[in-house]
Amino acid sequence: MDRNDGRILDLKDVTTRFRFGERQLIAVNNVSMHVDRKEIVGIVGESGCGKSMTAFSILGIVPHPGETAAGQIIFQGKSLLGMSRKDLRKLRGAGISLIYQDPLSSLNPSFTVYWHLNEVLRAHRPDLSKKDKNHLVLDALKRVGIPNPEDKINQYPHQFSGGMRQRVVIAMALILNPSLIIADEPTTALDVTTQKEIFNLIEKLKEDLSLSFIVISHDLYLIGERCDRIYVMYSGQIVESGNSVDIFERPFHPYTVGLLNSIPKLAPGIGELETIEGDVQNLMDLPKACFFSTRCKFSDEVCKSTIQSLEEIEKGRMARCWKVKNRQIQQTVRS
Amino acid sequence: MLESKKPPNTTNGSILKIERLKVHFPIERTILDTVLAKPIKVVKAVDDVSLDIREDEVIGLVGETGCGKSTIAKTILLMHPITSGEIIFEGTPIRSLSKDRRTGYFSKVQMVWQDPFSCLNPRMRVNDILSRPLLNFKRMGKREIRERMRELIRIVGLNENELSRYPHEFSGGGRQRIVIARALISEPTFLIADEPTSSLDVSIQAQILNLLKKLKDKYHFTMLFISHDLAVINFISNKVAVMYFGRVVEFMPKDHLLSKNFHWYTKSLIAAIPRGRRKIYASVSEERNYELNYDGCIYYHRCENAQEKCLSVVPDLKEYESHHFAACHYPNRP
Numbered sequence: 323m324d325r326n327d328g329r330i331l332d333l334k335d336v337t338t339r340f341r342f343g344e345r346q347l348i349a350v351n352n353v354s355m356h357v358d359r360k361e362i363v364g365i366v367g368e369s370g371c372g373k374s375m376t377a378f379s380i381l382g383i384v385p386h387p388g389e390t391a392a393g394q395i396i397f398q399g400k401s402l403l404g405m406s407r408k409d410l411r412k413l414r415g416a417g418i419s420l421i422y423q424d425p426l427s428s429l430n431p432s433f434t435v436y437w438h439l440n441e442v443l444r445a446h447r448p449d450l451s452k453k454d455k456n457h458l459v460l461d462a463l464k465r466v467g468i469p470n471p472e473d474k475i476n477q478y479p480h481q482f483s484g485g486m487r488q489r490v491v492i493a494m495a496l497i498l499n500p501s502l503i504i505a506d507e508p509t510t511a512l513d514v515t516t517q518k519e520i521f522n523l524i525e526k527l528k529e530d531l532s533l534s535f536i537v538i539s540h541d542l543y544l545i546g547e548r549c550d551r552i553y554v555m556y557s558g559q560i561v562e563s564g565n566s567v568d569i570f571e572r573p574f575h576p577y578t579v580g581l582l583n584s585i586p587k588l589a590p591g592i593g594e595l596e597t598i599e600g601d602v603q604n605l606m607d608l609p610k611a612c613f614f615s616t617r618c619k620f621s622d623e624v625c626k627s628t629i630q631s632l633e634e635i636e637k638g639r640m641a642r643c644w645k646v647k648n649r650q651i652q653q654t655v656r657s
Numbered sequence: 658m659l660e661s662k663k664p665p666n667t668t669n670g671s672i673l674k675i676e677r678l679k680v681h682f683p684i685e686r687t688i689l690d691t692v693l694a695k696p697i698k699v700v701k702a703v704d705d706v707s708l709d710i711r712e713d714e715v716i717g718l719v720g721e722t723g724c725g726k727s728t729i730a731k732t733i734l735l736m737h738p739i740t741s742g743e744i745i746f747e748g749t750p751i752r753s754l755s756k757d758r759r760t761g762y763f764s765k766v767q768m769v770w771q772d773p774f775s776c777l778n779p780r781m782r783v784n785d786i787l788s789r790p791l792l793n794f795k796r797m798g799k800r801e802i803r804e805r806m807r808e809l810i811r812i813v814g815l816n817e818n819e820l821s822r823y824p825h826e827f828s829g830g831g832r833q834r835i836v837i838a839r840a841l842i843s844e845p846t847f848l849i850a851d852e853p854t855s856s857l858d859v860s861i862q863a864q865i866l867n868l869l870k871k872l873k874d875k876y877h878f879t880m881l882f883i884s885h886d887l888a889v890i891n892f893i894s895n896k897v898a899v900m901y902f903g904r905v906v907e908f909m910p911k912d913h914l915l916s917k918n919f920h921w922y923t924k925s926l927i928a929a930i931p932r933g934r935r936k937i938y939a940s941v942s943e944e945r946n947y948e949l950n951y952d953g954c955i956y957y958h959r960c961e962n963a964q965e966k967c968l969s970v971v972p973d974l975k976e977y978e979s980h981h982f983a984a985c986h987y988p989n990r991p
Contacts, residue, residue, distance in 0.1 A: 368858040484722070513721040513885065514929040540858065546933035566935045584863035586892035588915060588930060594870070595863035595892065601828065 328359040330502050330534050331380070331418075336393035338372075338379045347605045349375040349388065351558035354632075357502060360528060362535045364549030364566065366542050366581075370602060372558040373538045377504045380536075381418060382410045398501065415446055419495035423507040425487035429479040435490050436475035439463070442497050462493040465530075467523055485516035492523065496531075504536045509544075521548050542581050546570045554578050557603040557613040560632060564639035574641040576618045579653045587656075596656070612643070620651050672879050673733070673847055675708040678742035680725075680732050702728040704903040705742075707974065710847075715873065715880045717894030717911070719887055719926070725903040726883045730849045733881070734768060735759070746847070764794035767845040771852040773832035777824040783810070783835055784820040790843040805842060812875070813838045814868060830861035834868065841872065851883045866893055887930055891915070896980075899923050902955045905974065909981040919977050919988035921960045954986070962987055 338350035350372045357363050365373045379390045382402060395402040397417060402410065414420075422428040429438060439459040443450060450458070463471035466489040479487055488508060495503050505524070509517035525548070527533055539545050545552055546566050554562040554575065562575040573579045583596035600617035603609075612630040615621040624644070632642045645651045680703040686695070703725045710716050718726050731737050733744055735751060744751045746762065754762055767790075770776040777786060787806045791797050797805070807817050813834040824832055833853060840848060850869065854862040870893060873880060884890050890897055897914050899907040899922065907920040918924055953968040954960070960967065966986050974982040 368860065514887075515721065515925060517931075518929040541931065542859075543933040544931040547931040547935060550935070570933045570935075581859060582933075584860045586863075586866065586886075586888040588888050588891055588927065588932070590891075590912065590915060594867050597863045597867060598860040599864075 329356055330359055330398060331355075331357040331536075332394075332396040333376075333380070334394040334396075336376070336379055336390060336395060338375055338384055338388055338390045340388040342387065345606055348558055348608060349605065350379055350390075351608075352393070353555075353558075353560055354393075355553055355560065355563070357534050357536060359501075359534055360532050361551065362524070362528060362537060362549045364545035364552045365536065365538045365555060366540065366545045366552060367555035368540060368581075368602065370605075371555040373540075373555055374506055375558075376555070377420065377506055377536065377538060380504065381414055381420060383414075412446070415442055415495075415500065416498040417500055418502045418504065419498070419500045421488075421491055421495050421503060421505040421508050424511045425484060425491050426479075426511070428491055429487060431479055434476050434478055435463075435482070438479075438490065439475075439494055439497055442494055446498055458497055462497040463490070465496060465527070466490075466493045468493070483516075484512050485519060488512060488516075488520055489523065492520075492527075496527070499531070500533075502534045502536070504538070506538045507540070508537065510539070510541075517544070524548070542578075543585060554581075557608075558605060559613060559642060560640070561614065561642045562640065563632075564636075568636075568639060573653070573655060574635055574639065574646045575614075575643050576620055576646075576651070576653065577614050579655060580617075582655045614643075620645055670711045671709055672712045672747060673708075673710040673881075674743075674745040675706055675710075675729070675733075676743045676745065678706045678729070678732065678744060679704055679740040680728050680737050681740040701903045702737075703732065706900075706903075706905050708898060708905065708908065710879060710881065712846075712879055713877055714896055715882055715894040717890030717897045718881060718883045718900060719885065719890045719897060720900035721885060724900045726885075726900055727851055730768065730851050730881065730883055733849060734763075734766065760794060764790070764843040765845050766847045766849070767840040767843065769833075769836055769840045769848065769850040769853045772856050773824075773829060773836050774856070776836060777832060779824055782821055782823055786824070786835060787820070787839055787842055790839060794843045809838045809842055812872070813841075814864075828861075829857050830864055833857060833861075833865050837865075837868065837872070841876065841878075844876070846878055848878045848880045849883070850880060852885070853882075854889065855884065855886070862889075869893065887914070887926060899926070904955060904984065905982075906956065906985070907983045908974065909983075913978075913981055917978075917981070919981070919983035919990070920956075920985050921962050921989055922956050924989050925959070925961070954984075962989065 333353055333355045336350055336353045337348065340347040340349060353376055365376060367373050375384065378384045380395055384390060390403060436459060439462060440455055443455045443458060459475060460471050468474055468486065468489055482490065509520050512520065524535060528535060537545065537549055549566050552563065552566045552569050553560050554577065556577050562569065562578050569578065573582060580596065580598040584598060586595060598617050603613045610629055611627060612625045615625040618625065630642045630644060632640050633647050635641050635647060681699040681701050684698040684700060686697065706729065720726050728737060732739060739752055751762065784806055788802050791802050791805065806820060810817060810820060815831065815834055824835065827835065854865050857865060866889065882894055891911065891914055895911050897909055897911055898905050899920065901922050907918065907923050953970055954972050957963050957967045964987060972984045972986050974984045976982050977988060
């Protein structure tokens with residue numbers, strides 16, 4: 323495999339679970355995915371589907387009592403799961419960094435912007451002189467498109483607009499030159515016009531600095547527009563993956579089709595939206611069945627009694643549905 | 658009894674009329690500021706907004722965070738004082754409503770709130786929540802109330818035996834159904850929905866939007882639907898008002914939203930919505946540097962077609978086509 327040279331992150335059968343005495347909740351269920359150099363990979367799904375937990379598993383920050391119990395996470399040739407806490411800590415920020423959802427709560431209101439950026443350097447680069455640190459801070463702020471950073475570094479987060487705050491958070495993620503940035507719903511708290519600017523910035527950074535991104539979002543349209551490859555998650559599993567253009571043109575899994583049809587579109591004359599009936603799977607009590615079978619309109623006895631595996635349908639396209647694999651169902655996405 | 662108060666046809670089909678409404682909030686002053694007689698600074702949350710909402714319409718009010726959408730909704734419900742201007746409901750200015758008549762007004766104007774997790778009292782059962790508007794607004798017997806609740810809970814898609822449950826036993830979509838039932842139980846003629854789906858997942862959002870549309874067809878209420886999502890607005894409403902920094906910059910029939918929008922802000926809002934087609938973006942747009950103190954158009958510093966006049970003269974809402982208003986000197990003519 324020649325493409326392996328550019329592979330930055332490789333997840334193989336990662337399972338993250340939370341233990342509550344006898345019972346356990348499987349938040350991430352056998353997830354395999356990869357990220358190549360200069361690639362924007364999207365993870366999409368509804369709340370509670372395990373998108374964020376996958377990101378937390380990569381960074382080793384799954385909250386107690388959760389643990390990544392099985393699988394392999396390989397980042398630039400190194401396995402992260404067996405790594406010591408000290409080494410992992412060095413890696414966070416310098417190798418992989420995280421952009422949180424809400425720029426209001428990921429910045430401390432009582433400290434200046436400079437303090438936030440400098441904190442990263444204090445923790446990771448104690449060898450640098452104050453002058454070098456200043457230089458790095460200004461440089462990072464310039465890169466994320468904050469005008470006149472010299473005047474802004476002593477301001478407090480509340481003096482910034484939402485978009486500018488998120489730029490500061492991105493600058494914090496960038497300052498140590500990581501090769502992978504995980505953005506967990508980076509624009510959910512922002513307006514669409516600001517969202518557009520932030521994603522323009524992400525794509526510019528990708529080009530300028532040869533970065534890779536994992537973007538997590540519930541917005542399938544946003545992910546489709548901005549990502550090269552997409553993983554669709556449902557109940558902790560990946561149910562479909564592939565190139566973003568292909569997934570939008572010909573989605574395979576009934577869940578992806580349902581999601582696409584339930585989003586109101588900017589088109590005239592829609593009578594009624596298609597809905598996905600029923601409730602999501604209880605992750606504490608997983609059945610021996612396709613997890614989507616309770617809500618799927620195509621499900622039958624076979625779906626309700628066998629566990630589905632993720633299979634390659636076409637080159638580069640995976641889906642977790644035996645009916646899709648056998649070409650037994652016809653689905654259309656309403657344009 | 659309350660229904661009979663409706664004035665006979667004086668409203669000309671118009672159910673709620675907002676006339677040059679201003680809602681300003683003063684910024685806190687210190688004693689020193691008062692002593693030095695510094696001018697009072699205000700936040701102009703709503704500035705000179707006029708809207709005419711006719712019976713049976715669904716007005717979609719769209720705009721970014723902080724543009725004053727929710728302030729308008731809360732002002733209609735008398736939760737914010739009106740600085741100047743008038744809100745006229747069925748021919749009566751709501752500022753002059755006497756205390757008794759306010760009760761009647763509130764039974765006719767109801768609200769669906771944004772967050773179904775915080776607007777339901779966790780210590781009340783669903784039947785207490787639903788019966789409260791009836792106890793407050795209508796003189797109804799216990800049996801009648803019970804029947805109304807049973808009927809409505811089925812209509813919003815829940816089960817009768819769920820009436821005795823508490824809100825925490827429902828999912829987000831289920832709670833929003835309860836909120837909608839509570840808003841509709843007093844048979845309002847005017848419903849305000851303030852971002853009713855923005856805290857829900859897309860598959861649940863679709864259910865709630867379909868439900869609102871179905872209920873609208875059944876009960877023929879008029880609705881003011883507030884959202885930041887143009888696609889949702891496009892789905893549910895038949896007229897669209899676009900707000901920017903406290904002002905309505907465009908008010909149009911829904912058919913014009915995608916094909917014939919005049920204001921540059923509307924255009925940029927539509928362009929910013931992700932469509933799902935992978936695109937490569939080359940350049941990052943930069944905001945124009947601007948002076949805060951100018952008298953002109955509020956959208957000047959972001960407008961792609963800003964000209965000299967825009968800096969000095971505030972554009973008024975002008976009817977460029979029938980029923981299509983835009984506040985722009987040099988509108989976009991596609």
